[in-house]
Amino acid sequence: MKFGLAVNANETVSDIVGKCVEAERLVIDCVWVPDAPVQLYASAVASAVAASTKKIQIGLGLLSVFLHTPAQIANSVSTLFEGYGERFELCIGPGDRNLLKSVGIHLYHPDGVISYLLTAKNQIEKILRKNRVRCRIWLGAQGPKTLEISKFFDGVLLNYAHPNTIEWAVDKVGHVKRKDFQFGIFSSSYVYQDFDPKIFNLVRVSSAIVALGASEAVLESLGLRDKIAEAKRRLDSGTTLAKVMDQIPDETVELFSICKPLTELGKYLSVLSKSKIEHVVFGYPQNYSEETVKTLAHALKNWRKNERHRKS
């Protein structure tokens, strides 16, 4: 199993780079640089990270194919590849509905959102091939329709954390013929040694954002649709996220986040490894401080050690 740490693109570039250097030192396999319309430009941040590190893999994404054209996405990856070598992975998807709306983009395409996503992936792949760039293309997926096209990608990064929901999503993807296909998860995370309520609150907010951006089908299947309907309605009519937080049920944290003491992470990862998951990305706020990054690295080191011991 490979482990990634998502950077917080709301921080300054130098803070992000500092934490990625630390992640590399602590032998975390991969850092992921997200790209949302309110954050720093992922490709420039990835470039700064690559310039200050040597080996760590760098994931770019999720990049929205509605915010960037396939050519722009492929050319960004090609440029990074030419500048720093074969160290990059890419994750594409539709993007966050609410954030895209704030920059005048609506999740709509005459051929259908899912169909366009697949077309965009094929175009990106074609350009990368022409530029002789080898790069894994992940699909960032959550809803059942998106999951259905996962098999056409090199892997799928699920936006879930609870083992039951992950199992459901893996089932939805179905049988995949290609041997190098990978399942992964990309979740808001807080693996802690000493519990900090301030960081826990950030996990709550991150989980709420995922829940509020989820499709009706996903919310229905998780039994959340009615529970957050009022919060969604208020958010749509302009109320701030902070003001609707008290209407978000606590279970969203468990469904969409990895929030555990470090002593319990091993058990969780062992369960995941039985569900075909090969890549786990620990999202914001796990990168909250160098301390939280170290706690995660320590927990992962212990898990790897135990796994080696178990296998031998």
Next chain:
Amino acid sequence: MQVDIGVTSGMQLKLILKVIKLAQEAGLRNVWIGDDIGLRHDVFTVASIILLKYPKVNVGIGITSPLLMNISTIARASVSLTEVGGDMRFRLGLGIGGLQDLARLGITVKNHKNVLRDAVMLLRKIWKGEKLLFKSESFALENYYTRHILESKIPIFFGVRGPKLLKLAGEIADGIILSGPRTYLEKAIRLVRNSVEKSQESTRSFHYVVWVPTILIEKQSDLNLVKRTVAFVLADTPNKVLKMAELNLNRIGEIRTVCQQSGIEKAALRVTSDLINEVAVHGSAKQICETFHSLERLGIHEVVFGPPYGVNLEEAIMKLGQAWSGFS
């Protein structure tokens, strides 16, 4: 006046970095990256690599179009590069973009002036962290604000050519990147200067940059490279620029036709010395520096030495750099 180095995003990255290394060794400190739309590289990512690899050079995008990228993306890419580079090393060039590129992508816009006016206004507000609600033919923002507020200012340069947009540059931009025949340049500079003087911030510092084909040649036989470059540039120059340059539109039309039908080599045969002198800066390093110096007298602050540079790239950059340091 400073001499800058110009590269384009369609060049191989290795070559771009080699050119900048040579330029830095030759004492040149500013880089402009022309955006070859859709070709191989993302111009902002190229800029980040240059800023990181060469901490002493300033980098400008010359230019990108708000019609080809969401305005929020241009805003945050610029903020990211300002953070990556530090010390105000990043400059943003904005323009409408090549009309052929826009047509190819199915983009049609009626009022170019409104596009650039709105783009500048929105970028500056986004960088200040304002919450924006805005809708026009080309832009839509709904309660949008960025998490990254800039303390320093990102200079916005216009890369435009028509009279209306030149006037707008003088009204709202921080500088202009001019390109075109010599007679056109002289008129364009006057136009922009008048507009700066009449603008609300008439006393602001406004920066003039010229990017015209500049080719170092040592012998007469190298002139063919100059002719090919001039034919290529003329074939892509809008008629309103040619009119301002007082060039014979029929002659240029013939060059365009030959270029389209028989290729650049044949078109180059139709390029005469008067056209070369009007469109390109060429000759020995000393002759080029003399021409640059004449541009300085027109009030130009920076001249960009861009591809194809000369028959021998390394020699061209080194010789020009050395000659200019002696000259200035």
